[in-house]
Each structure stands twice: as C-alpha cells, then as structure tokens.
Amino acid sequence: MAKNLTTLALASLLTLPLIGCMTTNNVQPIATKPFVIDSETYQSAGKSQRIKFIVLHYTVSDNERSIQLLTKGKVSAHYLIMDNDDDKIYNLVPEGERAWHAGDGGFAGRTILNDTSIGIEIVNKGIQPQYKDALKDSELDYHPYKHFVEFDEVQIKKVAQLVQDIAMRYDISPKNIIGHSDLAPSRKIDPGAKFPWQRLHEEYGIAAWYDEADKQFFMKETQLATPTIPEVKQAFRDYGYQINSTAEWDKASRDVIYAFQLHFRPLKPTGQMDIETYAILKALNKKYAGRDDFY
The missing domain is CATH 1.10.101.10 (PGBD-like superfamily/PGBD)
Structure with a gap:
C-alpha cells in the first residue's frame, strides 16, 4: 500500500506545471541597474596587436568584375584599389573583421593568416593576355618579368599611403608586409613581378628590402x-x-x-x-x- 501511495505521489508531481522552466520567454534582468565595464583602472601587459601582416594581391580582373567578386562572392578583402585616376581607396571589410583573402598557406610561423592580416586587392590583369598560355607550349616553368602587367602610378601612390598608415597603426614588421605568393607559393603569383617592392621601400619606407x-x-x-x-x-x-x-x-x-x-x-x-x-x-x-x- 505504501509503495502504491508513493507511486501515485510521484505521478501527481509529474503532472504539475513545471513552473521553474516557464520563464524562457520572460527573461529577467540580472540586476535592476546594469553593471559597469571598467576598461581604465587596470590594463594587462600581456597583450599585442591582433593584426600582424599586410597581404597584397592583384585581382586578375577589371574594376567592375573586381567589385563583383569582392562584394558578392566568397572572397573578400579589407581594401580595394582600382585603376581609376581618382582619390578613392575602397574599404570593403572593417579592419576589426576577418576578410577571406589569404586562403591556405603561411608565413613567419603563422598558418591561418586571414585571422591576423589586412588584405589589400589591387585591380590588375596579372599576366598580359598574349602570355596567358605561354607556359603550356614552351620550356618555361614560370612566367618571366615581361609577362606581367604594369601597375598604374596612381595605384602605387594609393598603396603607399594605405600601407604606411596600417603598418604604423598596428606596428607591423617590414618583413610581414608580403604578397599573396609569399604565403601561398604553390597556388599564387600575385602581386607579381611588376609590383614595385624596392621602390616602395626606398621612397616610402614600406616593407622589407635588402642592403x-x-x-x-x-x-x-x-x-x-x-x-x-x-x-x-x-x-x-x-x-x-x-x-x-x-x-x-x-x-x-x-x-x-x-x-x-x-x-x-x-x-x-x-x-x-x-x-x-x-x-x-x-x-x-x-x-x-x-x-x-x-x-
């Protein structure tokens, strides 16, 4: 008899409304007055900038197609420099967010560079049209200097200004200002042989160059x-x-x-x-x- 009463008691409890679980749609504030986030009283010394690299690319396309690819597709970059003779540098992804520009590869011990880099795309066709298939029917393994497309002067000046600013703000090492080909040498060749690394170093103090x-x-x-x-x-x-x-x-x-x-x-x-x-x-x-x- 006692066992039956116990069973009935448990059954009746199970049929009661689960009052404690019914507040899901009526979330109560933790406190009537919000707690204050204090970011000034104490600061940790064990920290560094998240951004460690600047990666330069060319788009292998014209302005219109580059915009489509970088705003509608599955690739992106923080900045786009077109070949228009104007004063515009386009910021496509906020610097605090992750752009999808680097892909597989690595440099300086880092293997996921999208997480720690700013990506800059420059509108440029890459290889001149008459040389696109040059490696198929020749003894060449790699494109020589003359196969690449020149960058416009205004693009170089825009790159110089932008990279100077980013490198200063994030204290980026000169050797960590790299091309896409530096981090993915078996997949990419951009920004190519005609990107003026030496000139940028000597005239604007950008990136690395040897003595x-x-x-x-x-x-x-x-x-x-x-x-x-x-x-x-x-x-x-x-x-x-x-x-x-x-x-x-x-x-x-x-x-x-x-x-x-x-x-x-x-x-x-x-x-x-x-x-x-x-x-x-x-x-x-x-x-x-x-x-x-x-x-």
Whole structure:
C-alpha cells in the first residue's frame, strides 16, 4: 500500500506545471541597474596587436568584375584599389573583421593568416593576355618579368599611403608586409613581378628590402663555400617562408624560390636556385633577424 501511495505521489508531481522552466520567454534582468565595464583602472601587459601582416594581391580582373567578386562572392578583402585616376581607396571589410583573402598557406610561423592580416586587392590583369598560355607550349616553368602587367602610378601612390598608415597603426614588421605568393607559393603569383617592392621601400619606407652591400658580401662568401640544399631551405624558413625538408629542389621547393624572386629579384624570376638569390636571402636574414618575434 505504501509503495502504491508513493507511486501515485510521484505521478501527481509529474503532472504539475513545471513552473521553474516557464520563464524562457520572460527573461529577467540580472540586476535592476546594469553593471559597469571598467576598461581604465587596470590594463594587462600581456597583450599585442591582433593584426600582424599586410597581404597584397592583384585581382586578375577589371574594376567592375573586381567589385563583383569582392562584394558578392566568397572572397573578400579589407581594401580595394582600382585603376581609376581618382582619390578613392575602397574599404570593403572593417579592419576589426576577418576578410577571406589569404586562403591556405603561411608565413613567419603563422598558418591561418586571414585571422591576423589586412588584405589589400589591387585591380590588375596579372599576366598580359598574349602570355596567358605561354607556359603550356614552351620550356618555361614560370612566367618571366615581361609577362606581367604594369601597375598604374596612381595605384602605387594609393598603396603607399594605405600601407604606411596600417603598418604604423598596428606596428607591423617590414618583413610581414608580403604578397599573396609569399604565403601561398604553390597556388599564387600575385602581386607579381611588376609590383614595385624596392621602390616602395626606398621612397616610402614600406616593407622589407635588402642592403646591396650585404648582398655583395654574401655573393662572395657563397662562391667560396657552396651551401647544401638543407642549409638553403633553412635560410628560407628563417626569413618566414614555408618550405619542405626534402634534400632536392622539387616543384614545391622551386615554387618557393620563384615566389621569393618575384618579390626580391623580380627582373629575373626563374624558380632556379642560384648564388644571387641565396645572397639576397642571407642579406635579408641579416637585416631583419628577430623582427617578427610575437605571440
């Protein structure tokens, strides 16, 4: 009898309204007076800027098509620089938000650069139309300097102003101002051989460039003692490039060489390792050693 009464009692409780669970649509405030967020009294020393890189691209398209791709598609960039002769630089994604511009790849130990970079797209066709298929029917493995399309002067000045401002505000290391090809050498070749990295460095103090005296020193040194392939690949890693550990210059490794040459020896980008390329790499490592240490 006692067992039956207990069962009936439980059954009756289960049929009662679940009063405590019925406030879902009537959420009560935590306090009658909102709590105050104090961001001034204390500040943590263990922090850094989220933005660590500036990545430069070309669109391989004209103004109209570039706008469509970057505003309606699944790719985006923080800024778009068209080839109009005007004073406009278009901000497509707020800097505090993540743009989809970098994709797979990495640089300086980072492998998801969309999270830590500002992407800048520049309207440019990339490869001249007559050279689009040049690699299919020739012995060329990579596009040479003459295949690329020039940038307009107004675009260079816009890039200079924009990159100067972003780099200053986020305290970005010169070597972390890179091209899309630097972070994805087997997928991308933009902004290409005719993007004027040297001019931007010398005239506007933007991005990295080597000292000629250091290059000449390392050329002489390399002629006296030829480095091994693992030593050369380690030098690429020291600068920030992702490169495999094979003891040969396979296609993936040559893609890295080509990307490096597009950036730092654009008049002769071959994808082949040589004394001059290695000397430039060593000169850059000497100049910028320790410049990208961050958490």
